[in-house]
Amino acid sequence: MTWTETLRTGWAAIRSHGLRSTLTVLGILIGIAAVILTVGLGLGTQKDVSEQISSLGSNLLIVTPGSSTDSDGMRGGFGSAATLTRSDAQALASEVNTPDVAGVAPEKSTSLAVETSETNWTTTVVGTTPEWLDVRSRELSSGEFFTADDDAEAAAVVVLGSQTATELFGSTDVVGQVVTIADTPFTVVGVLASEGAAASADLDDLAVIPLTTAAEQVVGGSSRSSVSTIYVQAASADQLAAAYQETETTLLNLHSITDADSADFSINSQDSLVSTATAVYRTLTVLLTGIAGLSLLVGGIGVMNIMLVSVTERTREIGLRKALGAPPWAIRRQFLVEATVLGLAGGLLGAALGIVSARVLPDLLDTSIVVSGAAVAGSVVVAMGIGLVFGVYPATRAARLAPIDALRSE
Amino acid sequence: MAETTTADARPAPAGAPWSEGVAAPVIDLAGVGKTYRTGAIEYEALRDIHLRIDEGEYVAIMGPSGSGKSTLMNLIGCLDTLTVGRYLLAGDDVADLDEVDLAEIRNRRIGFVFQQFHLLPSLAAWRNVELPLVYGHVPGPERRRRAVEALERVGLGSKLANRPGEMSGGQQQRVAVARALVGEPALILADEPTGNLDSTSSADVLGLFDELHAQGRTIVLITHELEVAQHARRIVRVRDGRIQSDEVNPR
Numbered sequence: 074m075t076w077t078e079t080l081r082t083g084w085a086a087i088r089s090h091g092l093r094s095t096l097t098v099l100g101i102l103i104g105i106a107a108v109i110l111t112v113g114l115g116l117g118t119q120k121d122v123s124e125q126i127s128s129l130g131s132n133l134l135i136v137t138p139g140s141s142t143d144s145d146g147m148r149g150g151f152g153s154a155a156t157l158t159r160s161d162a163q164a165l166a167s168e169v170n171t172p173d174v175a176g177v178a179p180e181k182s183t184s185l186a187v188e189t190s191e192t193n194w195t196t197t198v199v200g201t202t203p204e205w206l207d208v209r210s211r212e213l214s215s216g217e218f219f220t221a222d223d224d225a226e227a228a229a230v231v232v233l234g235s236q237t238a239t240e241l242f243g244s245t246d247v248v249g250q251v252v253t254i255a256d257t258p259f260t261v262v263g264v265l266a267s268e269g270a271a272a273s274a275d276l277d278d279l280a281v282i283p284l285t286t287a288a289e290q291v292v293g294g295s296s297r298s299s300v301s302t303i304y305v306q307a308a309s310a311d312q313l314a315a316a317y318q319e320t321e322t323t324l325l326n327l328h329s330i331t332d333a334d335s336a337d338f339s340i341n342s343q344d345s346l347v348s349t350a351t352a353v354y355r356t357l358t359v360l361l362t363g364i365a366g367l368s369l370l371v372g373g374i375g376v377m378n379i380m381l382v383s384v385t386e387r388t389r390e391i392g393l394r395k396a397l398g399a400p401p402w403a404i405r406r407q408f409l410v411e412a413t414v415l416g417l418a419g420g421l422l423g424a425a426l427g428i429v430s431a432r433v434l435p436d437l438l439d440t441s442i443v444v445s446g447a448a449v450a451g452s453v454v455v456a457m458g459i460g461l462v463f464g465v466y467p468a469t470r471a472a473r474l475a476p477i478d479a480l481r482s483e
Numbered sequence: 484m485a486e487t488t489t490a491d492a493r494p495a496p497a498g499a500p501w502s503e504g505v506a507a508p509v510i511d512l513a514g515v516g517k518t519y520r521t522g523a524i525e526y527e528a529l530r531d532i533h534l535r536i537d538e539g540e541y542v543a544i545m546g547p548s549g550s551g552k553s554t555l556m557n558l559i560g561c562l563d564t565l566t567v568g569r570y571l572l573a574g575d576d577v578a579d580l581d582e583v584d585l586a587e588i589r590n591r592r593i594g595f596v597f598q599q600f601h602l603l604p605s606l607a608a609w610r611n612v613e614l615p616l617v618y619g620h621v622p623g624p625e626r627r628r629r630a631v632e633a634l635e636r637v638g639l640g641s642k643l644a645n646r647p648g649e650m651s652g653g654q655q656q657r658v659a660v661a662r663a664l665v666g667e668p669a670l671i672l673a674d675e676p677t678g679n680l681d682s683t684s685s686a687d688v689l690g691l692f693d694e695l696h697a698q699g700r701t702i703v704l705i706t707h708e709l710e711v712a713q714h715a716r717r718i719v720r721v722r723d724g725r726i727q728s729d730e731v732n733p734r
């Protein structure tokens with residue numbers, strides 16, 4: 074009996090029990106689609122996170138208040154301690170202290186309502202310096218960024234993110250309009266160019282005002298001199314390590330701390346942020362894929378179940394085939410092929426469902442799903458393997474039937 | 484013809500119907516017995532069977548149920564193994580063969596016709612008929628040609644693509660006969676072939692066996708009906724696991 078013959082016979086047997094075969098295939102299908110989607114979701118989230126971090130700018134060091142590492146080398150949490158100040162940022166901007174740093178932008182961010190006469194919108198209000206635009210690699214779509222003079226005079230000017238402008242005015246053509254933030258009227262002087270659909274929404278939904286203005290008129294209070302983040306841009310990728318050293322030394326000196334381990338700030342590169350964030354998602358992906366894999370196992374048991382039913386039901390056929398000269402291996406192969414075809418069908422359909430879902434779901438769930446070719450190919454192969462493995466026992470049972478007993482069964 | 488020499492080397496009992504020695508023996512059972520064992524209980528279904536059937540013979544094996552005729556048919560058909568004795572099928576000793584070799588012997592030497600037809604309901608008539616050739620590694624186009632030929636020979640040339648469900652019992656049994664013929668086996672072994680048929684269809688199928696016999700086929704028919712056995716040229720009666728009588732049927 075040739076392979077094509079075996080395949081044809083197997084296919085005919087599968088087709089003759091359409092509903093049963095479909096349900097069995099469904100079990101595998103769901104498992105495979107689940108694996109492809111969880112892997113895709115994991116990869117998509119990792120991609121989102123790293124894009125988000127790289128969209129902060131290039132060659133950046135992110136300085137945040139709070140401890141960096143403890144004595145065991147563990148990374149501490151990003152504390153909310155108000156240990157960083159505007160003067161820290163000024164010191165970091167000095168050529169003498171940090172020759173490898175190209176630009177420094179302190180940020181003081183807070184979530185506030187921005188109002189017009191007609192509507193209001195809660196967004197992130199960022200107080201910063203004019204260097205922010207270069208350090209964060211942003212561009213304006215209209216108007217101008219505020220100047221150092223604006224900052225010095227605590228001018229009530231604001232640069233809006235494109236989404237914020239649209240939410241407030243219905244368009245991005247809003248230079249010259251007035252918005253109210255914390256009871257202070259601000260004149261819109263510019264609108265930021267959109268970072269595009271791929272980037273996080275946060276990048277287009279913000280209102281940027283001079284740091285001094287933020288400290289004196291918007292946030293106020295005891296923490297007015299503190300900043301939440303200082304972005305330090307190295308002059309080039311090669312100078313990133315040097316910039317890190319200079320930044321750390323400068324800040325330690327300013328804060329009169331001798332031991333780097335007890336620093337009251339932490340410095341992270343974009344790379345280290347990416348690896349920290351993706352490590353979490355990777356663990357999560359592995360876990361979810363494991364659960365999806367379990368459903369594949371259940372699907373495999375379904376295949377075995379259905380093949381056992383098939384063997385019982387076709388005992389007479391097996392007996393006849395044996396009487397006509399089918400050796401045990403031919404019978405075994407026939408049932409193995411049948412089980413494998415079921416697995417393969419489930420795998421292919423599951424892969425198709427996974428790929429289609431990966432196209433549709435991101436629009437509904439607002440997350441990226443990256444379909445990896447390896448995951449698709451791998452799961453189709455696994456599905457086939459499941460059919461094969463779970464087919465072995467039923468096929469062997471079929472092959473062992475004695476022809477006379479099989480022929481006489483009713 | 485080494486096979487013939489082996490078989491002829493053994494003396495045939497005097498007065499046996501095959502003693503003319505015209506044709507080579509297809510079946511040669513010597514001192515064959517079969518004992519079934521279920522737990523501690525032993526049951527001797529057949530004992531001391533000597534039976535020789537030559538090429539071109541048409542033999543009916545008769546006996547009531549429980550006589551051992553089905554066991555005999557299973558042994559002759561290589562569907563079961565014997566406990567003692569020797570069985571030469573077309574000159575080959577099949578007593579010690581394993582399952583794979585037995586499958587091949589069944590495939591090449593024996594064409595089965597069963598009481599329940601045993602056709603595969605999902606397959607067209609010609610697909611059913613070609614099955615033995617599938618396991619005999621005959622290439623596809625030749626299989627189809629031979630299957631069609633065999634179906635024409637049993638008068639079903641117009642029903643090639645019909646499925647068993649679309650045919651009468653008599654027609655189904657004729658498909659089964661075509662399937663038994665298609666591999667050109669040395670022996671056609673029919674187990675109660677008319678047991679599930681009405682009298683017209685029975686006559687039809689038995690007429691077919693007569694034709695095949697006339698064409699020189701070796702046929703062994705297992706039956707409990709004398710009427711059916713009467714078609715054969717020789718009747719072997721089995722009772723209580725022994726051959727009771729073995730005589731030429733005068734017709």
